[in-house]
Amino acid sequence: MNIEVIKEFVMQNWLVIVVALIILFFVLNVVKTMLKWAIAIIIIAALLIYSGISIEQIKQTVTDVQSSTMDTLKKEATSIMLKEASKATYAAGKNGEFTITSPNVELKGSTKSDKVDVTFRGISVGEWKLDNDTIRTFVEQAQKNKTAPAS
Incomplete structure (x- = not known):
């Protein structure tokens, strides 16, 4: 890969990268199962293949990941109960x-x-x-x- 392409991508998409890293950090610290690694891989893959996504699409993705994470937490909480x-x-x-x-x-x-x-x-x-x-x-x-x- 060309370093200039990576620099340009990071400069243009820094907000998306920060949001993805925050979600990734949250998932890795909260979810305590193998599912966290699946979610982490999905987040990283989505970030790597990202190009030209609108803010609305980012909001929807964040909402979907948050919903998925909460569903996982609820299932874990039920199991632990x-x-x-x-x-x-x-x-x-x-x-x-x-x-x-x-x-x-x-x-x-x-x-x-x-x-x-x-x-x-x-x-x-x-x-x-x-x-x-x-x-x-x-x-x-x-x-x-x-x-x-x-x-």
């Missing part, structure tokens, strides 16, 4: 609020609501409905394990 249910602790708070914690997952919710806020390895993965069997099992197991007052 099943594995860590026996280690989960249930802390009841005021007005029916509760917090369930395990080594990698934290759920916060209220007995008055059918939704809980889920945090996986310190990263919020959104609000999930309690109609999911895995979450319901996680909550029930945590209630059986230990009940402590919430702080």
Whole structure:
């Protein structure tokens, strides 16, 4: 490859390269499975074959990668919930609020609501409905394990 061509590409597409590197850094630090390497390869390949893509297309790609990453995080969180249910602790708070914690997952919710806020390895993965069997099992197991007052 010609060095001048590479320099010109970097100068014209520095923003795309920075966005790709940020996404790549995020994926490599958050996703802890073989999937992270697949996503990393896709990002690098997309960057290498990139040419003439508009800002709207970049936004769509970032949204797609973000959505894919969040889906992966949700699947991992669900899997970890099943594995860590026996280690989960249930802390009841005021007005029916509760917090369930395990080594990698934290759920916060209220007995008055059918939704809980889920945090996986310190990263919020959104609000999930309690109609999911895995979450319901996680909550029930945590209630059986230990009940402590919430702080």
